[in-house]
Amino acid sequence: MVAGWGGKSSLARALADDLDLPYVELDSIHWLPDWEDIDAEVFRKEVQGIIDENPDGWVIDGNYVGKLQGLVTGQAETVVYVDMPWRVWFWRVFWRSMTRAWRNEHLWNGNRETWRNHFLSRDSLILFMLKRFRNYRGKRVENFRAAAGAARFIQLSSRGALNRFYKERGLDR
Structure with missing residues (x-):
């Protein structure tokens, strides 16, 4: 399982390709049409x-440890938590979201990120990042570490650590 912020999906896809395992994106299951949970x-x-x-x-990509109640973490051999600093994570997510809105990219079940979602909504991911993420970060890591139980837990807390992880495993970016 790969969870966290600022590179988790790219890493999960690279691991799935390298290990020849199915890649499962939890967002594609979680989000129903019209962004309904x-x-x-x-x-x-x-x-x-x-x-x-x-x-x-399998390689499962996602952050739904609470909603899944340890279902995935309890069956994973390894949990990789991508824990980039806020300044790295914010800009990666911000530019990804802006690109998706600009290109009107289809995400899951007919959903698209829009300018309205980002700038005129209380559910805005950007608003969440600005208001809550700094206080939220440490708690999330500990929740995943606890949920991992007997699974190997790998925390990647910098761009350097993430780059070394890719290089040591010969993963393509």
Whole structure:
């Protein structure tokens, strides 16, 4: 499982390709049309079904440790937590979101990031980053570390650490 902020999806895809395992993006399951949240129980059943269908392994990309109640972390061999500093993470997510809005990219189940979502909504990811992320960061890492249980836990807390992880494993970016 790969979770965290500022590079998790790229890393998860690279690991899945390298290990020849299915890549599962939790956002694609979680977000229903019109940005509606999936029911937590339905979400858990969908994710467990994917895990059951892939007994040889999987690489799951996502941050839903609370909603999934340890379902993924409890079955993972390794949990990699990408924990970039706020200044790195903010700009990566900001530019990714602006690019998606500019290009009108299709994400999941007909959803798209829009200028309205980013600048005129209380649910704005950018607003969340500005208001809450600094206080939220340490708590999230500890939640994932605790949820990982017996799984190997790898925390990548800088661009250098992330780059070394890619290089040591011969992963393509």
